[in-house]
Amino acid sequence: MNYKLLAERLLPGEYPALETFEEKYPPRNLPPKAEVTRLAPSPTGFIHLGNLFAAIANERIAHRSGGVLYLRIEDTDLKRKVDGAVEAVIKALDYFDIRFDEGAEIGGDETYAPWYQRQRAEIYRAYVKHLIEEGRAYPCFCTEEQLSALRETQTEKKEITGYYGKYARCRDLSEAEIYENLDAGKPFVIRLRSLGNPENKIKFRDAVKGEITVTENDQDVVILKSDGIPTYHFAHAIDDHFMRTTIVIRGEEWLASLPIHLELFDALGFQRPRYGHNCSLMKQDGETRRKLSKRKDPELSLEFYRKAGYFPRAVKVYMFTLLNSNFEEWYLKNPEAELNEFPYKVEKMGKSGALFDLDKLNDISKNELSRLSAEEMAHFLKAWAEEFGTEAEKGYFADEEKLLKVLALCMGIGGKKRRKDFTTASQAMKFMEYFFTRTPREDEYRVDEETKNAILHDFLATYSYGDDAQAWFAKVKELAGAHGFATDMKDYKANPQNYKGSVADVAEILRIATTGKANTPDLWTIMQILGEKEIRERIENA
Numbered sequence: 001m002n003y004k005l006l007a008e009r010l011l012p013g014e015y016p017a018l019e020t021f022e023e024k025y026p027p028r029n030l031p032p033k034a035e036v037t038r039l040a041p042s043p044t045g046f047i048h049l050g051n052l053f054a055a056i057a058n059e060r061i062a063h064r065s066g067g068v069l070y071l072r073i074e075d076t077d078l079k080r081k082v083d084g085a086v087e088a089v090i091k092a093l094d095y096f097d098i099r100f101d102e103g104a105e106i107g108g109d110e111t112y113a114p115w116y117q118r119q120r121a122e123i124y125r126a127y128v129k130h131l132i133e134e135g136r137a138y139p140c141f142c143t144e145e146q147l148s149a150l151r152e153t154q155t156e157k158k159e160i161t162g163y164y165g166k167y168a169r170c171r172d173l174s175e176a177e178i179y180e181n182l183d184a185g186k187p188f189v190i191r192l193r194s195l196g197n198p199e200n201k202i203k204f205r206d207a208v209k210g211e212i213t214v215t216e217n218d219q220d221v222v223i224l225k226s227d228g229i230p231t232y233h234f235a236h237a238i239d240d241h242f243m244r245t246t247i248v249i250r251g252e253e254w255l256a257s258l259p260i261h262l263e264l265f266d267a268l269g270f271q272r273p274r275y276g277h278n279c280s281l282m283k284q285d286g287e288t289r290r291k292l293s294k295r296k297d298p299e300l301s302l303e304f305y306r307k308a309g310y311f312p313r314a315v316k317v318y319m320f321t322l323l324n325s326n327f328e329e330w331y332l333k334n335p336e337a338e339l340n341e342f343p344y345k346v347e348k349m350g351k352s353g354a355l356f357d358l359d360k361l362n363d364i365s366k367n368e369l370s371r372l373s374a375e376e377m378a379h380f381l382k383a384w385a386e387e388f389g390t391e392a393e394k395g396y397f398a399d400e401e402k403l404l405k406v407l408a409l410c411m412g413i414g415g416k417k418r419r420k421d422f423t424t425a426s427q428a429m430k431f432m433e434y435f436f437t438r439t440p441r442e443d444e445y446r447v448d449e450e451t452k453n454a455i456l457h458d459f460l461a462t463y464s465y466g467d468d469a470q471a472w473f474a475k476v477k478e479l480a481g482a483h484g485f486a487t488d489m490k491d492y493k494a495n496p497q498n499y500k501g502s503v504a505d506v507a508e509i510l511r512i513a514t515t516g517k518a519n520t521p522d523l524w525t526i527m528q529i530l531g532e533k534e535i536r537e538r539i540e541n542a
């Protein structure tokens with residue numbers, strides 16, 4: 001068969017000589033150990049925790065080594081393309097402080113541009129043409145119907161599905177048959193002529209999983225689709241080579257395609273990058289563990305974290321905990337350190353499923369938020385509220401002095417111990433609501449209506465806004481005694497039958513009347529923040 005003529009017929013016209021690509025995209029001028037990593041999402045508009053997981057790993061590996069992290073958009077599948085998806089990726093990752101050095105919609109060193117695969121068609125086609133000339137790729141005219149019939153037969157026979165070996169019908173078409181099909185105008189794809197044998201097992205050093213054994217590829221995978229656009233497999237091999245990627249950290253769902261990728265790199269005559277397959281994020285679901293699912297688990301989407309107002313550092317701390325086995329210990333020793341100071345190591349990445357637990361993240365979030373100053377917290381909440389808050393919540397920032405007082409109280413700043421009441425921005429805003437507006441009562445009074453009314457009435461009779469905390473509490477005690485409640489907790493515990501309750505119960509009545517809740521931070525301070533007029537009105541209403 002004259003492969004050169006065939007290649008010309010299939011991909012007519014002049015293509016640049018392959019060396020010109022090597023010259024155009026030369027090895028990067030970086031220090032010897034610098035790593036070049038990338039994120040290569042498809043523009044589907046859905047960015048998930050797995051993307052963040054891989055992004056953090058790739059970002060750390062690149063930047064700790066003085067290398068480059070770039071963003072490449074794998075848009076070969078137009079059906080999956082969504083407008084604004086690239087900006088959404090950049091924004092979603094920016095929230096977690098992941099910054100690209102170059103890439104789609106980012107710019108940077110133009111040497112390795114463009115970063116959209118659809119704009120790189122010439123390189124792919126030049127290489128496809130070359131593979132056809134070498135007899136390593138061939139046209140396939142099988143129709144969708146033929147391929148699905150093939151899949152059915154293979155499934156029935158419990159054989160591996162795909163286009164390989166005896167099932168690769170178009171692999172051995174004669175020259176005459178090929179030209180006949182072409183003359184008839186039949187659409188075709190280009191497939192790799194695999195030279196692999198599935199009996200052969202290859203030892204492979206995965207950067208994350210260590211030494212693994214994979215089966216040699218024998219699938220004649222499609223490399224160029226009928227619309228002249230390459231498949232992911234082919235495009236990524238070309239791009240990782242010419243963008244001079246040194247290590248690829250990607251999800252372990254790609255492990256199954258690894259043999260294809262190894263063969264493609266060899267067929268193209270490229271040196272392979274290192275590959276590391278990151279473990280999947282799992283969720284405990286009753287007795288079983290399963291992968292986080294787009295359909296069932298809202299927490300899979302990164303949007304979930306921004307909307308709920310998770311503190312980015314908290315999410316990152318948790319991701320690091322899942323990513324690197326020695327992170328937790330390091331963080332305990334270095335709680336004040338910048339996360340980027342952590343000596344991130346590929347070798348310490350988890351080899352098998354990481355269990356993602358929202359409760360654990362919430363605990364970490366509480367801790368992280370409790371370490372902020374009131375000003376830092378206000379800043380974080382404001383940014384969240386501007387994007388996601390209600391009009392009322394946006395209003396909390398009008399009186400900054402008041403807000404800082406509320407935050408200081410709710411966070412226990414200046415107290416013996418920091419409070420850990422805040423988990424996320426949305427929850428914190430809700431938590432503080434009663435400071436800014438009168439909220440419906442959430443908790444029930446634990447005394448009868450008459451007692452409650454009498455206590456509230458008598459409280460107002462002696463309430464003076466100028467009283468300090470001690471004077472205020474002395475009055476509450478007096479009030480308790482006058483209404484048959486124990487003023488002293490010890491007395492109450494010794495003889496509860498002698499009392500209606502204790503001074504704590506009286507305070508609770510006042511608390512519910514003022515805030516609607518039985519549990520709040522220090523009530524005297526709350527009253528100080530709310531002001532005399534507001535307190536009187538709330539208690540009267542109650």
Ligand code: GLU
Nearest residue numbers: 040041042074236249250
């Ligand atoms: N485009 C692939 C994806 O959507 C990228 C896989 C890789 O990182 O090589 O996940």
